[in-house]
Amino acid sequence: MQTNTDSGHNWFSRRQNKERRMSDLSHLVDGSIIPTENIVAAMEQLIKPGDKVVLEGNNQKQADFLSRSLAKVSPDKINNLHMIMPSISRSEHLDLFEMGIARKLDFSFSGPQSLRIGQLMEDGLLEVGAIHTYIELYARLYVDLNPNIALLAGFKADRLGNIYTGPSTEDTPALVEAAAFRDGIVIFQVNEIVDDVSDLPRVDIPASWVDYIVLADQPFFIEPLFTRDPRLITPLQVLMGMMAIKGIYAKHQVQSLNHGIGFNTAAIELLLPTYGESLGLKGKICRHWTLNPHPTLIPAIETGWVESVHCFGTELGMEDYIANRPDVFFTGKDGSMRSNRAFCQLAGQYAVDMFIGSTLQVDGDGNSSTVTRGRLAGFGGAPNMGHDPGGRRHSSPAWLDMKPDDSLLSKGRKLVVQMVETYQDSNKSTFVEELDALAMARDYKMPLAPVMIYASDVTHVLTEEGIAYVYKAESLEQRRAMIAAVAGVTPLGLSQNPEVTAQLRRDGLVAYPEDLGIRRSDASRDLLAASSISDLETWSNGLYKPPAKFRSW
Amino acid sequence: MQTNTDSGHNWFSRRQNKERRMSDLSHLVDGSIIPTENIVAAMEQLIKPGDKVVLEGNNQKQADFLSRSLAKVSPDKINNLHMIMPSISRSEHLDLFEMGIARKLDFSFSGPQSLRIGQLMEDGLLEVGAIHTYIELYARLYVDLNPNIALLAGFKADRLGNIYTGPSTEDTPALVEAAAFRDGIVIFQVNEIVDDVSDLPRVDIPASWVDYIVLADQPFFIEPLFTRDPRLITPLQVLMGMMAIKGIYAKHQVQSLNHGIGFNTAAIELLLPTYGESLGLKGKICRHWTLNPHPTLIPAIETGWVESVHCFGTELGMEDYIANRPDVFFTGKDGSMRSNRAFCQLAGQYAVDMFIGSTLQVDGDGNSSTVTRGRLAGFGGAPNMGHDPGGRRHSSPAWLDMKPDDSLLSKGRKLVVQMVETYQDSNKSTFVEELDALAMARDYKMPLAPVMIYASDVTHVLTEEGIAYVYKAESLEQRRAMIAAVAGVTPLGLSQNPEVTAQLRRDGLVAYPEDLGIRRSDASRDLLAASSISDLETWSNGLYKPPAKFRSW
Incomplete structure (x- = not known):
């Protein structure tokens, strides 16, 4: 036997490093609370060049106070960061690279910023580690992309750092655990700080996983990405929806499913209570869903088609509706939804019959x-x-x-x-x-x-x-x-x-449609259970509160 | 537009059902605490025939006080339960079926009880829903196998129900979330109840997800499933290990990996600091691991091969060693490990180069x-x-x-x-x-x-x-x-x-070995970095405390 142990090895370097940074910060904080106005100075103490930093840009909610603040640090003090982000959604996410604060990027999704990423790469300012799916990015947090810093968003916190994420829990649990349990520093921006844990609707993330909370200058940004106005659904999409229901869902007895986002699948959701009903399919197909709370699913829910919906994230305007349909949605004791993208991705992979998109x-x-x-x-x-x-x-x-x-x-x-x-x-x-x-x-x-x-x-x-x-x-x-x-x-x-x-x-x-007994001439918008956002609001008995951009009345 | 809403529909039936059961129990409980001696009576109030019941038999730890108690309820009061269990490990798990308390079973794994399951099926006493992998069983909890009751195990709780799961967090987070957020009733057995949350080492599960805690009559059962005594490793396994390291790990530059359990992979773990070192591979392969904390990995850790290990569960005897190697393992602020089977399964699927088993x-x-x-x-x-x-x-x-x-x-x-x-x-x-x-x-x-x-x-x-x-x-x-x-x-x-x-x-x-430049005659047990459990203890500087069954000195 050989015991070549390096007995002088320090096995606590990550923890000591964290403690050192936090102790240097004591003059800027009040317990776990970083005063709003101190956030940039605090970041300049807590974050070091080359750190791996998880920033919660996720599919819907954005830790945008923290991302805006990070873009204000001095690149002389903080540079060459390795950013790990589920979603690149905001301009300041890329400003970090332009300014030299960050250098390397591992991410999953970038909508509006996708062209600029390419430009920054060509300019030599941004190096892409890899482009992932959401779930493989989470997975790497537990293997070789373990974060030194996690910048996250919640609705409310108490003074100890217990966090209520609200219905938009989303990626937060997967992101926070990787940092909290490997001596990373966890910072939450919240919209409100309450005195005591009993003042929180519920606890989604326990304080013992959290290092700092900071009251954001404004509520975190969240975008309604999953709302489709039924007015824009075309007769052709109705025809395709009819074929989907009869030629796929009914044919294979699809019980559980995930719908991608788009007008095609919105059409299917709105055809279930009408065309689906006429085929006698209620209770036989589409009983269990893994998807974001699409407003176009409301009529199917109201007519009893849907037994359960587990959600990746939430959708703006759907909060009250969801809270009033706890037999269908996953909600906490407080009544609000608990979404969870990691578990919903698991559910959508391992427990459903079908994906359509x-x-x-x-x-x-x-x-x-x-x-x-x-x-x-x-x-x-x-x-x-x-x-x-x-x-x-x-x-x-x-x-x-x-x-x-x-x-x-x-x-x-x-x-x-x-x-x-x-x-x-x-x-x-x-x-x-x-x-x-x-x-x-x-x-x-x-x-x-x-x-x-x-x-x-x-x-x-x-x-x-066909x-x-x-x-x-x-x-x-x-x-x-x-x-x-x-x-x-x-x-x-x-x-x-x-x-x-x-x-x-x-x-x-x-x-072809005729092979399925579907007449193209029957594919009319009249078959849609709702033909407008206003109709969806009515179906919901006023519980769905469409965001202003979708209102036209 | 049609609005066929059944306006009389009750969308709160699950929540009301839960509230009714809990209110019927008020005379038997003290706040969130079910007195130990009242557990059977409490179960007879809380659980109804036909319920879907998650019971935490998982790979290592067992909610065995709760399973023993469930086997004591009257089958006249509780019968035809649908049990959902990651692992069937204990005899009372199947007594439930023999007695008619349970009828249907969805599970993932059953070691020692596997023969008896077949017998109960043949006797018409047990109907298998499906046999799953762990992760697909968790996934179904969020789709079509949503539990009415969850019976779980933790180390400690405070009086409000905040739970410290200890290093053996394992399946608990995945199981509890599905019940807690769909109006299921969540009951934790714990080894100790403390007065205040500040008396807990840390919070793994917040009280707002938990309905009841009960002090178990004895600490939950946990078995060291992942300990392999190096004495039982054969020269043939050393040969195979050498081939694996040279012909696979080095050839393909395997950076991140999962080892199945067994003497074959234990041999590889013990060859890294010796044979692997002689090939100059340190720092080039096997840097990131997703696996249970195998004691045979200690020499590789001590010699600096291992940058990180994320664990499905813990391993008895490894607690102190892990707590003293936080640069390698995922640990909380309190110092003890946080394992998580759901996330480790994700990591092992989406973030590692190799599985070998x-x-x-x-x-x-x-x-x-x-x-x-x-x-x-x-x-x-x-x-x-x-x-x-x-x-x-x-x-x-x-x-x-x-x-x-x-x-x-x-x-x-x-x-x-x-x-x-x-x-x-x-x-x-x-x-x-x-x-x-x-x-x-x-x-x-x-x-x-x-x-x-x-x-x-x-x-x-x-x-x-070869x-x-x-x-x-x-x-x-x-x-x-x-x-x-x-x-x-x-x-x-x-x-x-x-x-x-x-x-x-x-x-x-x-x-063949000769094609890889490996001489069969070189494959000696002398190459193993440890040749006994005692050697592993020495490597760990006494931090690894082997369970009695593995001690021979």
Whole structure:
């Protein structure tokens, strides 16, 4: 036996480092409270060059007081930070790089800022570690991206640091645990500080995980990303929704599901209480949901279609409605929702029958991406929802329906449905020869293309032309023919062989509306259970309070 | 627009039901505290026939006071329960079914009780909902298996119900959240009740998620499942460990990993500071770990190989060692570990390069299972660790090394290594014509066989004969030949064509020890950094306190 222990090794360096930084701060704080006006000075004491910093830009809520404050520190004092952020959503997130405060970025999603990331990379100011899905970014926090600092947002705190995150719990539990339990420094901005824990509606994060709280100069920014106005749903989307319900949901007896965001899936949500009802499907399909609280789901909930909804995050305006539907939503003793993106991502991967969502580009094999050239938009959650989780071992009727043969060694599959119109607009075909993601990979010298959902994971392609049941394809060639058969008058669609398509329809590999007993002329907006935001408000008995931007009355 | 709302619908039925049950209990409780002697009577008030009940039998710790108490309720009052349990570990777990208190079971793992489950099924006393992996069972708690009651275990509570779970946090956060936020009733047994929250080392679960606490009649049961005595490691396992380090870890630059439990992987852990050091690999491989705190990892930690370890659960005897190595382990402000099986499962799926583990049977294609006939042993976590997560989008050098070609549409893969001796004992070949799991599926009329790891997920098969780099196989036939080439003198191994095997070795598809520059005669137990439990204790400077059953001095 050899015992080459370096007995002089210090195994407490992270903790001592944290204690040192905190002790240097004592003159600027009042217990756990950083006075609002001291936040920049406090950051300059607590954060050191090169630190790994988690900043809660997440899908909806933003720790924006903290991000704005971080952008005010002196780059002479704090620089070369390694930022770890679920979502890059605000301009100051990237100002950090322009100013030299930060240098490296690991992230999951960037909507409006995606073009600027590319520019900063070209200018040599920003180095991307990797682009992740949400859940793999959380995962890395526990492995090789462990944060020194976590900057987070909550609704309320008591003076000890117990946190009420409110209905928008979202990413917070996954982010805070990685820092709190590895001697990282945890700072929460909150909208309100109360004296005692008993003054909080409930505790979402215990004070013993939190180092500092700071009252923000204004409530944290939150955006209604999941509201779709029914007025903008087209008859074509109604037709696609009818096909989805009859040709996929009912056919496979889909009990539990996740809807991506968009007008296509909003149409389905609004067709359940009408078209779905007329098919006698209530109680037979769509009983359990993992999704953000889409306002367009209200009519289905009110008519008794929905047994449960577990949410990634919340949606502005839905707070009172959710609090008054605790039989459906996950709520605390205080009545408000508890969302949790990490657990909802788990649920959506391992416990639901189906994912259905839209995309911007689909190639002839069925690979898809929302990436367009120059925009490093990231992945968000779609690749996780839109794949067949190979670690699943329990079955359900829909899952088993995807089993390719009777072998005991064959598995079922999660249904992954791509629901797209063949044209994005009059000039832009959804079906492309090559995904822009490939050009992107070549431009940025990525080892692989940023594909959102791989062909091998897709089970159905649904367009206004029909449904391709691609899980039944016996060869790549047949798969391509099936996709071409529903690609309409796009170049891919025009390449189809009419005889092959006719045979695919006879064999049940492709179904056009008429094959499903659906008349195109029946696909009217009149079938939607709500035709406006105002209708949704009415359905909710006034509990849904649409944000001003969606009001038109 | 139609508004068919059933305006008389009660959306608060779950909450009212909970309030009613709790109010009926007021005479038996003191605030949040159920007096120990009242637990059976309290259960008879709180639990109703047909309830979905989560019971924390998990991998290590057991809410055994609550399970023993539940087995004492009157089956006339409580019957037909639907039990949801990560692990069936104790006899009273199944007594519940024999007595008619419970009827349906959803679970993940059952070690010693697996034979009895099959018997109870045959007797018509137990109906299995499904057998899951841990993480998919948690996932279903948020979808269609939402609990009415959760029976959980913690170390300490204050009088309000704030819980300190101790280093064995494990499954608790995932289980409690599903009940607490959908009007389930949450009951914790604890080893100690303190007056005030400030008397707790830290808070792991806030009181606002907890309904009742009860002082257990004795500390909860916890078993050291992950301790392997180095004395029992054989020279053959040393040889396999050397091949793993040189032919897999070093070859692919594995930075982050999960080790399954067993003597094979224990050998690797003990070879890193010796053989690994001699190859100059320190700091280049095995830096980040997701695994339970194996005592055999102590020498690698002490010699500076290990930067971080995130744990599913804890291991008896390792508490002080962990608390004194906070630079490596995830610990709270109080110093003790925070484990978390849900997050560690996430980390192991989405953030590590490799899983390596043993199994009992491998078929010629590379499918494997630990199932033997009549024993419904369940899956645990191996299928999740041992698969390629299709939702991963970031890359690492090892992951990219599995990329089959240069196409931008090709992905890397997680390394999934099956490490087995060709014979379990002198009569039992590990390589079989057909897995027993298939006979099991036929016996119990399962829709698919309980396969632990599918061939399509395996990248390497490692035996004492050599390594088959099966991720390189270009056909199923070649794959079979590669596996046969390392199957020794098993029937499968004897079926190999020597010329084919020679070619596979020349092509780098199979490597024997000599191909890796390893002499079989060098594979001595002397290479192990520790040869006994006592050695491990010495390495730890007395911080590791081996449980009595592992002490022999």
